[in-house]
Amino acid sequence: MATRSRRPERRQEPLSRERIVGAAVELLDTVGERGLTFRALAERLSTGPGAIYWHITGKAELLAAATDAVVAAAVSADPTGTTGSPEDAVRAVALGLFDATEAHPWLAPQLATQLSRTPGGTVAPRIFESLGRQVRAMGVPEADWFTASSALMHYILGAAGQNAANSASAGPSGRDVDRDEFLDTVSTAWEGLDPAEYPFTRAVADQVRGHDDREQFLAGITLVLAGITALHRPGR
Amino acid sequence: MATRSRRPERRQEPLSRERIVGAAVELLDTVGERGLTFRALAERLSTGPGAIYWHITGKAELLAAATDAVVAAAVSADPTGTTGSPEDAVRAVALGLFDATEAHPWLAPQLATQLSRTPGGTVAPRIFESLGRQVRAMGVPEADWFTASSALMHYILGAAGQNAANSASAGPSGRDVDRDEFLDTVSTAWEGLDPAEYPFTRAVADQVRGHDDREQFLAGITLVLAGITALHRPGR
């Protein structure tokens, strides 16, 4: 069966950069960053560690490629019509990244490492472009494009990084329970801080309990957008 | 010399958590994150790897302690009088962290990893407290304290993480040159992107060249502060 003459299929499917990166993402999602080893990756691909090095330079490139693949999918997710305002489009991009960091808990630290160690990479321009277009559409003057877009990107990356610890393992139903448990733990820990040194943190500790990360994240976006409007929008 | 009877000094100075963390920070600063190994640390402390484990659980705790030590020093740096406005105090805290990530290039990725993996740690409350007090002083109503402080913290951490790649090795004089070279590289890379996919990024590419990171960072802070004022300050 299948065209024998054209593709006799060496083994099953030839190894390729794409297949390797895909397997790496799966491995990261299931067993975490420490579980991604070349041996485990080789076993999953039914090959040896050496074969992988023909397609990938090393672990750094592997992680970069995995990060890039996930980010590319996240920011290019342009689901329904783009009928909304530029502000809504910014929110959509931001939420795409936020959700990606929740779906892939390894993403946030990896993003930070990537961006601070290899700023010439493909990840930063991808995010920057998606946000910048909307900033331009908001009517911000060209001189302020960079400042406004950077501020948005920095807030998004900072916030996404923070909120990535929640989704515990992979409970399909117990997710909200885990979340509440987690927030409760943090809240309790903050309430137990030294009153002399942490009066403010203690005062807001119970605002943490039961709050919605997504909503909180969006509130921050709104705040930054308001700042852009207040400072960089000429006509008012 | 010295009181022989009281402290005969076992070797020179007894090993302690403090001494270990201090050496770890020095090692991180000089040879980078990959250079911080238990063997190198042991050699620097004139001991063996095993002795370190009596004081520190493992590498994770070592990195957490090093991060915490640097952050604590950064946010508590309260130099001149606090006569300025709360907004200026926010800027001071933010710059403290910004400068810390420049002085310790390993800090930014470490912060992200720390905060997303161990949010109950001491690092987040430290930063949150410093910022939150000023938010309160700005007259933000209590219900918005958490949102405003979080937004500030997220922006600061996101931005600090981004800008940490610049200070190359340790050139005492050639720092600005390195900076300009680095920005030039990024700018050139952005100009070389596909015009169809990255029109916006290409358009702002030369704004990157020769800009001042610190100034840019402060512009973002101003932007977030403006958002807070616009949205959360009752009497406008």
Added chain:
DNA sequence: CAGGTACTGGAACGGCGTTCCACTCTGGAC
């Protein structure tokens, strides 16, 4: 069918985090 090239995968290397344990040193009991 011969030869070259693209690709494979198992074996091996150096170095890492961590554990183990024989040992030293020290303060308190008698």
Added chain:
DNA sequence: GTCCAGAGTGGAACGCCGTTCCAGTACCTG
């Protein structure tokens, strides 16, 4: 002054990692 329990030390060893090496295989070209 003697002794001892236990805190503290540090070198050796273990298992696993990223990476390299290379003999071998499968495919394409002529």
